[in-house]
Amino acid sequence: MLKVFNTMTRQKETFEPMTPGVVNMYVCGPTVYNYIHIGNARSVIAFDTIRRYFEYRGYQVKYVSNFTDVDDKMIREAHKEGITVPELGDKFIQAFKEDTAALNIEPATANPRATDFIQEIVSFIEKLITKGYAYPVDGDVYYRAHKFADYGKLSHQNIDELEEGASQHTNDEETARKEDPIDFALWKGAKPGEISWPSPWGAGRPGWHIECSVMSTHFLGDTFDIHGGGEDLTFPHHENEIAQSEAETGKPFVHYWMHNGFVTVGDENQKMSKSLGNFVTVHDLIKTVDPQTLRFFMATTQYRRPIQYTQQNIDTAARNLQRLQTAYDNMGYRLKDAEAGNDPKTEQETRQLVADYIDAMDDDFNVQNGVSKVYDLARLGNVYAERSFVLKGTLEFMRQTLADLLGVFGVVLTEADSLDDDHIQSLIDERIQARQDRNFQRSDEIREQLKNQGIILEDTPQGTRWRKEN
RNA sequence: GGUGGUAUAGCCAAGUGGUAAGGCAGAGGUCUGCAAAACCUUCAUCGUCGGUUCGAAUCCGAUUACCACCUCCA
Incomplete structure (x- = not known):
């Protein structure tokens, strides 16, 4: 039984999709005014891993993630670069796709852009005005937060407390136009020179939260299973989405908020964000860090836990991943001399580990416990692969299982380099001869020579094999 | 001020009542001509104080520290 922690209820709840076997989920994507930083990457990796686990468990997943491609920051950045807002959006949407591909993120079912939904956004706002949940002022339109009785239910904030906080920021002109400080913009009138679209309230652009209400319901219906995003989006973004959507449709918006x-x-242990300026972009990072290591590192930290990004943690992740890859290779090397057949006891142990893995992952995606079972499987495989007599069916079963379990984390195991490199093979042959002649000086010389070329030799009871150094 | 979260070995990190998973690093060992890889063994009493209980890392109270949200942010 799969359980997920629901921010709304602050509890783990049994996951029951609206349609059996199907998961509809929406994950808030980035505002595309820069390369994504590793905080964005964490979110993308977390929800991709969740998606993959659902798929591993046999669910069909419809996964929608947006690009917010117009807002103040987009306008500012485009102006700075001397290009248009759509050009800026194109550039960083492309970059997003490249970066997330490197991190082995499954492409979304749909990646809608806010600016492709302006008409629907305008209609949506008109309906909110008709229902009394919104009001136009001088070309802007604001949401009347007090009108929505449940405002604050997601972030568990008292509306009066929020008001107190909001009223401390009353010195801008926008706030002056609102009926109430906690009201928020649905539509913003354009200033001269700004990109804009026509509307009943004059030329302007959507506010920040409305695009997600419109696009999520467009693709997934008025009510859907899961809505996800970084925890900083809980308030105000998701709170406002709920207010907008439920006022519009009169139905519950989302069943599970994740x-x-x-x-x-850094040493401060501070949140990394674009606004704090202490961010590392994926674009830059993957020039020096193996993307798969980064993926493994982030995917194997439970999604609700903070991740401390340090070099030491990355290094450890790289070693851990290597250990798993080596186990895969160790089993792979034995396929050549394995006999046909299966070892029921070892396969039963493997199945038990898979069952334990599923138990762990079903508990709100407890990847720490899940990956510990993968290490157990690697050990089981290593021990089996050291037997003098091995069975092919069992080796293949364990290898496939290992690959499947790691696949949930978005890790792809590679096949060992084939032994068809003539140059290396001739040196290995020479070294085998030298060892037979007990000419260890020559044999060590060859090993050293290959090592300098990044080739590691390993002598096993089944012969000498080689691999590339990491 | 309001609302949450976190504190477990050198590091990362599981664990919601019965005497602390897993990985990295370290130590010892097996295998090897020597290595490498692998395997085996070993390494903590759980921020602090008090309470409940036969028994608590796990429940209750207090306390300290750090982080986040309440304003754009994954």
């Missing part, structure tokens, strides 16, 4: 924890960085 929020991922932050990436912290």
